[in-house]
Amino acid sequence: MTNTEFEQIFPTGDPNEAYAEFFIGQSYLAPLTGGNVPVNNVTFEPGCRNNWHIHHGEDGAGEQVLLCTAGSGWYQAEGEEPISMVPGTVIRIPAGKKHWHGAKADSWFSHVAFMTPGEGVSNEWLEPVSDEIYNTL
Template identity: 60%
Template sequence: MAENDDFTPMFGKGAPNEAFAQYFIGNSYLNPLTSAAECGVGLANVTFEPGCRNNWHVHHATKGGGQILIVTDGRGWYQEWGKEPRMLTPGDVVVIPAGVKHWHGAAADSWFSHIAFEAPGEGCSNEWLEPVDDASYPQA
């Protein structure tokens, strides 16, 4: 969609997010910052090209779990099922409890990066759901 080789997020753009591409509209990039296997906490910088967003999804857990997003670059959106979308800018933090259906991604006219922190828990899994269609995606 958007070509901008000059965009350099604070924590690096990383490689094309090919492993999860089927769950995104548009191109995203993944730059792992830590390894949960090595230090017990997994952090990754996720970068979205303008207009890119992930599908609706849920982080499940029987205890604990969920996700925390720390916005570092650009402008993006976060939305929980049944609520209005929320504009995100650098410095915003989003705490997403386990079991909450949501999506996040770039604004239509801006690259967007956030650090994703998968909160530790028991029985953790991700359930990927339907795409966020163009009619529901905020264009502002």
């Protein structure tokens, strides 16, 4: 299946070139809204995942919400079991929690993502999720 054959309710978007260095595999980004709370549809080809990363923020800012809209993927926080994401799965990630997310090896995956705005909001990109870890899922 190609990204043009992958059925989802939001656009796939363009290749996510701006953040490509923080992904293994190809991801796509489709901005859905702008403003104070940007909302994006992120699509991952099979096997694509982002690096471990941390969202920072102060006083409730910097929390991330992921809402799976199509396909099947993984979310994992450091030290926790991975969570299988299928359409309708919602994950709330507190600021300061090291985590990663991406497609399963045999499935395209899309999620809508947004972060709570406020003071000190930033992303800290860390090491890639190794094939050794990913291939155990």
